[in-house]
Amino acid sequence: MNILDGKILAAKIREELAAAVEEIKAEGGKIPHLAAVLVGEDPASQVYVRNKVRSCEKIGFKSTLIRRPADVSEDELLGIVEELNQDEDIDGFIVQLPLPEHIDENRVTLAIQPGKDVDGFHPVNFGRMAQGLPAYIPATPNGILEMLKRYEIETAGKEVVVVGRSNIVGMPMGILMALKAYPGNATVTICHSRTRDLAEHTRRADIVIAAIGRPNFITADMLKEGVVIVDVGINRVDDEDAPRGYRLVGDVDFDSAATKASWITPVPGGVGQLTVVSLLMNTLKASRGEVY
Numbered sequence: 001m002n003i004l005d006g007k008i009l010a011a012k013i014r015e016e017l018a019a020a021v022e023e024i025k026a027e028g029g030k031i032p033h034l035a036a037v038l039v040g041e042d043p044a045s046q047v048y049v050r051n052k053v054r055s056c057e058k059i060g061f062k063s064t065l066i067r068r069p070a071d072v073s074e075d076e077l078l079g080i081v082e083e084l085n086q087d088e089d090i091d092g093f094i095v096q097l098p099l100p101e102h103i104d105e106n107r108v109t110l111a112i113q114p115g116k117d118v119d120g121f122h123p124v125n126f127g128r129m130a131q132g133l134p135a136y137i138p139a140t141p142n143g144i145l146e147m148l149k150r151y152e153i154e155t156a157g158k159e160v161v162v163v164g165r166s167n168i169v170g171m172p173m174g175i176l177m178a179l180k181a182y183p184g185n186a187t188v189t190i191c192h193s194r195t196r197d198l199a200e201h202t203r204r205a206d207i208v209i210a211a212i213g214r215p216n217f218i219t220a221d222m223l224k225e226g227v228v229i230v231d232v233g234i235n236r237v238d239d240e241d242a243p244r245g246y247r248l249v250g251d252v253d254f255d256s257a258a259t260k261a262s263w264i265t266p267v268p269g270g271v272g273q274l275t276v277v278s279l280l281m282n283t284l285k286a287s288r289g290e291v292y
């Protein structure tokens, strides 16, 4: 069993991005600038956004964090989005999800100018991605592609089983793995809550991508010998012995799955690390005008 190490890979990519910033500075170009909008006090969202801002600082990007309380109105939020759309210094921005109940996430996502949608959540970016056109690919799927590429995991002709069909992970990941590209060219199955016999599918898989949001859901009995496991889950489970009273576990039971896997991502220190750097990679692309 080998580890797909997100921490090491993310550090390496941050070095590359920092070098790109140095080059931009030397040429007197514009420093990439990412903005993030954070609504409310959700603890996990605060951690993620903090990681994003800190990563910007580490590599020399500019970053702007806009915070509003959970009771912000939809109109005010749409106003912020419009300001960011117009702000010429901002290359890309994200509105951290989930948003409070009274705000229509779709409406907010649709308001983001696709050229600044470094999350790749706007349907224009989704559509372009699905057709293999230049697009911002959502951070988590983009991070997974980067991980497979840099560890030289073979994907052509492989059976890939994606568990989960969300707009931001499962669906795009399934499409990307089926596209004529590397990583890609795989035979893809997308499983979800209505799948009749999940284990029947996962047992055939050469690569399992787990994005279900259920702690330790995938176990060794559901896997084939030599499988590559990409665990997207980040679940907080109570643990009295842990310093914060909880610990993070994936959607895959790591110790169990590790007995079958040839490669596996840990949680934390796997996909999540790449999610953050992917956003930065997209921001650099935005500032260079590489997509639009």
Ligand SMILES: Nc1nc(=O)c2c([nH]1)NC[C@@H]1CN(c3ccc(C(=O)N[C@@H](CCC(=O)O)C(=O)O)cc3)C=[N+]21
Residues within 6 Å of the ligand: 047, 048, 051, 094, 095, 096, 097, 098, 119, 139, 140, 234, 248, 267, 268, 269, 270, 271, 272, 273, 275, 276
């Ligand atoms: N508009 C929007 N864009 C997103 O990209 C987005 C979002 N909303 N909402 C929530 C999800 C989740 N997400 C993660 C970011 C960082 C880590 C990350 O840093 N993970 C660390 C551990 C972090 C911890 O200690 O909790 C790791 O896996 O090693 C994970 C997950 C971005 N998301």
Ligand SMILES: [Mg+2]
Residues within 6 Å of the ligand: 099, 100, 101, 102, 103, 104, 105
């Ligand atoms: Mg809502």
